[in-house]
Amino acid sequence: MIENGFNRRNFLKVLGWGGATVALSGCGNTSVEDGREFVTSYAETADYIIPSIGTYFNSTCAQCDAGCGIMGRVREGRVLKLEGNPESPINNGKMCGLGQAGVQAHYNPDRIREPLLRNGDRGEAITWEKALELINEKVGSVNPENVAFLTGVVSGHVKALLNNYLDALGSGHHYVYEAVAPSVVRASNKKAYGVEMPRLSMDKAKVIVSFGADFLGAWVSPVHFSQQYARFRKPDNGERGVLVQVESKMTLTGANADRWLAIRPGTEGILALGLINSLAAAGLPVSEDVAAAVGEYTSDRVSKDTGVSAEHIAKLAALLKERSPSLVIAGSAAEGYAHGSQNAAAIALLNQVLGNVGQTVEAPSSVPFPQMAPSTGNSFALQSLSDDMAQDKVKVLFSYGANPVFTAPAFFKLKENLKKVPFKVVFAHYMDETAVEADLVLPLNSAMEDWATLMPEYIAEGAQLNIRQPLMEKMYPGTLGVGDILLAMLKQRRPDEYNDYEDFYSYLRSAMVSNKDALGGADKDDDTFWETALSHGVVKLVGEPVNMTGSMSAAALVVPAPFAEDATYPLHLIPAVSASMRDGRNANEPWLQESPDPLTTIVWDSWVEMHPKTAAKLGIVEGDIVEVASKSGAIKAQAYLFPGIHPDVVSVPLGYGHEAMGRYAKGVGSNAFSILDPVFDNETGELAMHETRVKVTKAGQRVIIVKDEGPAGGSQMGRRIALRIPSNKVNLSEEV
């Protein structure tokens, strides 16, 4: 604090003197800095490399599993900025903010730089030879049945190598885990349409009704869907499409919708059946069994159950009847309940009744190389692994592309169960929560230093194989690519087959080149084929549209009545998946912490989103630190009042609250995964992410929320610069 008498005037005087002295000493000379810095040239370089001018190389984004093609601008051997690869039909030259932050994963100061072996609570740096020898020894000394791999989504040649390794061991224990994934929807799509992930042609639809699918923000392939959405909104000819978003907590997609309907959590299926009933009543032809199944879902009852007004239901049904084809999407908000499968089935039935299947819900293409097709994950896999570990069935565990200690709810007791595994190998970029528990940590190359091929789950046109190639030299000599590690491990098991390959690159190249006929390179020589593949960044494959042979039985469809009130835990917790934070795997990239949440504009922290009415009842104002307690645990975070949420719901974003990982992630916010209740989907056994009931109490402190929007009730000194009305005066569900 500057003391009382040292006022502004004096301060300026001093500043003036200081400035003058600096000016005096600085004048009269150039500050040319000859002879101090190096101007290092290349030893060898290609003609197209010009210092200070960027060159672009194509690769594949690794920030989420959508698999957008990227081009990295490389200058003087450094990758500087990423753009979308125009040749990839997934993203057509665009990319998202999360993808942009990929360079911060690469240059991150918290990356692990050499293999670490546990010694007490410390990790001791060891050589790769020693690390691989140790793996060989440990794997060799146990029954193959007791070796398990836990991975995130894997595809392409890395998946092929992984499977070959498991094959060589004779162990089938590969658990594919995704903390946030549309796994219930996949299962119900499989039943209803015969495929897990049909192609959604938004651009052909005239109305989209999305039950909580945040397809513009974080769902499946957001960059692709955003482009489709743009065409849906502004078709070349025809009417502007209408988007209706039904969800209990507004997502980015909800904020873009023409009508946002706040629905009572878990009643999405009831609304879908109610809509079928209204459509049938309005004369849409439906089969008898469907009519019988939905007969009791009268508008009144549905309105009472869902909290959506009868008027809105009627409007929505009229809209759907009038404008065909439409598209109905089941998103994470619909599937996250114990009856998530039924919700999703009801929504699929609505698509069927509307005649959308085959129109806007289309068959994806088959994949010519099934061994490279993506293995998608779910939370059930982690549950089974956790159980197996608890029963001492796992002696050597490899973990790659997942951070289960962070993303598993506390009731999984994953940390304790992990302790029962005598040898845990974690492939990691950072010392994240799982790596901290490991016995051996293997540092990975960043996605900008690595070779891989990838096949995304959702491909827009035909089939394609994405290429990931290094955009620059490795930052640290002590890291390796996952393909290289797997290859080295395979050499231990099947030396005859793999010893010829010096590294993963040579394996990849020869695997691609030897299959070039099937990869569209029949007319090219090996080098040309390979160079072409690398320069395009994608290899387009020819696949046949698969048959959509699902069956929907309306008779078996029972959607339970809405939740009963719970006096102790009166509110529903919605763990929100935000566009930049997702499941928290990228939380150590400061741009993502710094970029404001699109709806609340909050940065660098978690928050508890609640309806102003709910907050008023609990006496909570913005910035109050509140405790959100479920049966399984409690977290604290700042309260944020927002009208875009159902009054029975509070929402906490996922991905925050790391206890390890790095300087930008650690200690920022609270981990909403940890307090999820053990409730599972009836059919698939998936963790029902939206089933947790909570109570919210004030914890006593109050903070000023760090956010981009102006302070609530902030003053413009009477100047009326930006006119506004207080958010609690807006009823978003009534606005349009």
Add this chain to the structure above:
Amino acid sequence: MYSFLRLSVLLVGLVVSAGSYAVKAAQPLTTADDLGPNVEQPFEFPHDRHAGDAADGGMEINCMYCHTYARRSIVAGIPPVQKCVGCHQNIESVREAPRIKKLFEYWDAKKAIPWKKVHDLPDFVRFNHERHIQRFVFAQGKPVQEACGYCHGDVKKMTVARRQKPLSMGWCRSCHMKDHRIDATSTKTSQGPNDCWQCHK
């Protein structure tokens, strides 16, 4: 309290200014104001031998043969070692000369030669080689050595390059204020840009 604070801040200011005078005084004065210091390089590169006039034993190689980026980029760049070796692997006569041996040592190790910058503007100045070369060499048709020489002096007479001009802002401006013909044939002229942000961006 406050007057004490004020005094101390003033004193700090004075000390800083005296200090920076002292640093300046300690700097060796070069013979001419404009001449930069001698910069020690990993090994001597004889510019005179490569670019000098034939009459003086030079080979009259165009500056842009080696500094090939000057016409295409904001930096003139140092040629890749590959380029030096491209010629020198065929020049047996000097193959055993100490400098060339040094060159091949770097080449065999596939290492870049750590040359020191001789003309290094402060980081807040952006000088664009491409613009100047395009205007003076390609539009006006000036001889390359003359155009480069405006800023770099008569490099063809030097071995290791040494700064010959002050490269101060006033000096840049002195040329930017002159009328320059817009191309070889036209009588129209224009001046160099006068906006701060042309160089300070």
